[in-house]
Amino acid sequence: MFCIYYVTRGILQENRQELIVFVLSILLEMIRSIVNFSVLSKDVKPDIQPRFIVILLVGLFHVVCALSLVLGQNMMAFRVGGALESLQLQYNMLSLCFSLLTFDLQAQLCLTVLVLFSGLYKISAPHTIILVIGLVWAFLKVTIGILAIIKELKPLVWIFLLQNLPEVAYLVYLLYKVVVDWGSGGSYTLEAAAVTGSFISVVIKSVLFWSLYRVYRSFGQGLRERMFSSYGRIDS
Known part of the structure; x- marks a missing residue:
């Protein structure tokens, strides 16, 4: 729920710090999935491997998209023309x-x-x-x-x-x-x-x-x- 809030506000309000927290949250979830998958037995891994792959691919997609916004030059912190520094x-x-x-x-x-x-x-x-x-x-x-x-x-x-x-x-x-x-x-x-x-x-x-x-x-x-x-x- 917080991730959805962060990415929505980060995009609509052009808020870099919330996009960064969103990226960190997704990376944490991906790391958690990798650790959980790595400790499973070989008999159980084939059953959840498709879900594991989807989590990594979707997470990587989210990270790339969010970082492109964070590192982009088009994000403006203040949209009012002529605003003082x-x-x-x-x-x-x-x-x-x-x-x-x-x-x-x-x-x-x-x-x-x-x-x-x-x-x-x-x-x-x-x-x-x-x-x-x-x-x-x-x-x-x-x-x-x-x-x-x-x-x-x-x-x-x-x-x-x-x-x-x-x-x-x-x-x-x-x-x-x-x-x-x-x-x-x-x-x-x-x-x-x-x-x-x-x-x-x-x-x-x-x-x-x-x-x-x-x-x-x-x-x-x-x-x-x-x-x-x-x-x-x-x-x-």
Whole structure:
């Protein structure tokens, strides 16, 4: 679902970073298919070999098409004629913020699914309720973040930042539980996945805060009016 969103928005909005994430996602899926196919027994391989070949061919086609757009010279970051370089930079940061909001949401959802359904460690009923509330919290947080950027409302930006604090606290708690139960199941795969996912989530949040700070400083400088004006110009 996220891949479909990334490739659609990446093409329609000419958003390079989301096309790059789409390419990485497809490559990850192809690598996963290759690993799964390579460990199967010889008796099972002929039954799924056609599907395996189709996955690789379609995935390669997607990668080539997406890279042709990413590396192409026709993608414009700002379509308004005569836009100042400073406004183009603001637009790029705004687009990066929107992308990072989606990346952050995906990271939170993936970590929640990992904790709930992978059997990483036994979780209590209250902890399950907290995770479910966390999903609603993540969607609410992203909605507030989008509204804060689109409407250029500084109070909503601070509310959005405060909403991230419980998520960061939960990441610390998750890492603590993983370290305490490290290797108890005889395998380190799930533990490594949890640590990697938490690290990626922290990196996404860090870059998101940095880009949001840059966008926050540009509030009221005419970018919103230029983007949503039907005439595409800033009133003097």
